[in-house]
Amino acid sequence: MLRGWEYDWTLPQSCPTRRKREHMSRIARQLVAALAILVGVLALGTTAASAHATLESSSPADGQSVLTSPSEIRITFSEAVTTISGGLSVLNADGKTVGTGNSEIVGGRTLVAPISETLSDGTYVATYRVLSADGHPVSGSILFGVGNEALDRSAQPSSSGDRLWEIIGGISRFIMYLAALVAAGVAFFLAFIHDRAEDRWRIVPFVRIGSILALFSAIGIVMSQAALLTGKGAGAVTDSNVLRDVLNQNLGWSLALLMIGLAAVHLSTDISKKVVSQSLALYGGLAVTVSFAVWGHATELSPEAISLAANAIHATAAALWLGGLVGLVMVLSLRTPETVRSTAGIIGRFSLMAFWSVIALTIAGLTLTITGSDANLNSILTTTWGQLVLAKIGLTLIVALIAAWNRRTLVPSLTSPTENTNELAVRWATLLRTIRTEAVLLVAVLALTAIVVNVPPARTAVVAKTDRVDITQRVDTGNVQLSVDPAIVGPNTVSVRYTDGTGQPVNVANSMSIEFSQPSAGLEPITRQVPASEPGVFVIQGNELSIPGTWTITIAVRTSDFTEQRTSFEVPVRR
Incomplete structure (x- = not known):
């Protein structure tokens, strides 16, 4: 329109081109908002996630006070670990490092570090950083004391720096999964x-x-791995030795395969020759999806071959489905209902591909759920890993139902002859809305996947949860709780805690006598003296529980000069 001598380049409100631009802009804003919400949920989920190899026991035990300086620190994990640019260090209450020798792994699961100096009485923190067998960094610390002094809980180091890098790593994984699968699928x-x-x-x-x-998300993953393995933050990336250690693991092979695949699918869009373009898209896409299987849970679940194959099929089906949805949304947004005849072929081919993708996704997903939980329904229902998997299954089921309705109802109605253009436009718009919904829900499934890979599989979590024995009894001073972990033959950590009626600790005595006996096997009491690690708390670790069966554990504390309080517990110990 002309305004004086100037031309108004603004498109009229009724112009179809303007309406389409506004429509696409609104979609873009909605997608950005949805992505921001998903990233926020992912960040919260990542901070709550646990490492894959969990601490089973330590010597000294966490919270234990020993009378003399230990000669070494031993930490045993639930699965195989390696020391890469990390290991174990010991700090005193002032945060100063005490002398330790080189850390080493014994028996695949136990981290051992000798102490080269005699520790004076006080509180110490042993901090460990290792790499679990599935390629995820594991870090933490135990608190122990030397002498009869109460433990100084303020000596516990802060993990806020690690939490930040865990969030960065989780978000990087989510963006990498989403971006790579969309690129391969489209x-x-x-x-x-x-x-x-x-x-x-x-x-x-x-x-x-x-x-x-x-590509940039992969760099974020490498940075987070290096930071978590060393505790040095972003500066760890500048250390060539650290980078070599990080990339020497399965992560290096995974990222190499991913980069090759992304280069191939990128090139496939520039090649005009159909056969070459299809070959690059097919094999490049397979390289992308297989790269996710060679690093993470699948490498440790058994049987390994089935787990790896199921993981690769799962990722491939997700890429085809999600990428196909993105492509079809764009086609339906760029074209008009009047082009339905020429677009029918695209819709039909996508519908067939989506059908088989859903079947493959279902079979592979069930296989991974079974291998990750040892086919134990209780472990699926009661663990964080299992509950996240159930949430993924629920969302995927909703998407599958929408896809089935599209395939059986909407798609045939679009391709059937009709003279009513308004009805055709309504069907077209309905299909577009449902496909967008499918795409958003699949992105949510990917966000849950990025959290799941940072949580121990159900079978690992259940073992750690069910091995420990906790028994509480009423006594004159309130309650006394006995914990035996892992309650199997061999090294065990026995913790005793005295509390009042409100759950607050009661300082009953400075030391405690504990007796281990098994009368049915003819074992007489084995007596140990244990100093309080803090008011009302006593911890001892040792090999006293040497045979299976029901042990009688009796604890005795002198509550006054003339009174001794004795409490007995029956504890089952398995082989």
Whole structure:
């Protein structure tokens, strides 16, 4: 429109082009908002996540006071670990490092560090950083004391720095999964599903931008791994030895395969020859999805071959489904209902691909759930890993139901002859809305996946949860709780805690006598003296529980010069 001598380049409100631009802009804003919410949820989930190899026992035990300086620190984990640019260090209450020798792994699961000097009486923190067998950093600390002094709990180091890098690593994994799967899936869509019309160039940026985002997210993962393994923050990335250690693991092979695959799918969009383009999209996409299987849970679940295959199939099906949805959303957004005849082929091919993708995703997902939980329903229902998997299954089921309705109802109605253009437009818009919903829900599934990979599998968590024995009895001073962990033959940590009726600790005595006996096996009492590690708390670690069966553990404290309080517990110990 002309205004004086100037031309108004603003498109009229009724212009179809303007309406389409506004529509696409609104969709973009909604997607950005949804992604921001998902990243926030992911950050919260990552801070609550646990490492994959969990601490089973230590010597000295966490919270234990020993009368003399220990000659070494031993920490045993639930699965195999390695020391990479980390190991074990011991700090005193002032935060100063005490002399320790080189850390080493004994028996695959036990981290051992000799102490080269005699520790004076006081509180100490042993901090460990190792790499679990599935490639995830594991860090933590135990608190122990030397002498009869109460433990100084303020000596416990802060883990806020690690939490930040855990969040960065979790968000980087989510973005890498999302970007790489979208890039691979959209490349396949363009090569095999699309009709190669000119609007394909409006879809190609999803492949290129996705590849670039996945590359930068991979860098974020490497940085978080280096920071968590060393505790040195971002500065760890500048150490070539640390980077070599990080990339020498399965992570290095995974990222190499990912980069090769992303390069191939990127090139597939530039090749005009159909056969070459399809080959690059197919094999490049497979390289991308297989790269996720060679690092993480799948490498430790058994049987390993089945787990790796299921993981690769799971990722491949997700890429085809999600990438296909993104491609189809763009096609339906860029075209009008009047082009339904020419677009019917794309819709039909996508519907067939989505059908088989859902079947593959279901079979692979069930296989991974079974291997991750040892087919134990209780472990699925009661562990964080299992509950997250159930949430993934629930969301995927909703998406599958929407897809089934599209395939059986909407798609046939679009391709059936009709003279009513308004009805055709309504069907077209409905299909577009449902496909967008599918895509958003699948992104939510990927966010849950990024959290799941940072949580111990159900079978590991259940073992750690069910091995420990906790018994509480009423006594004159309130309550006394006995904990035996792991309650199996061999080294055990026995903790005793005295509390009042409100659960607050009661300072009953400075030391405690504890007796271990098994009358049915003819074992006479084995007596140990244990100093209080803090008011009302006593911890002892040793090999007294040497045979299976029901042990009688009796604890005795002198509550006054003339009164001794004795409490007995029956504790089952298995082999």
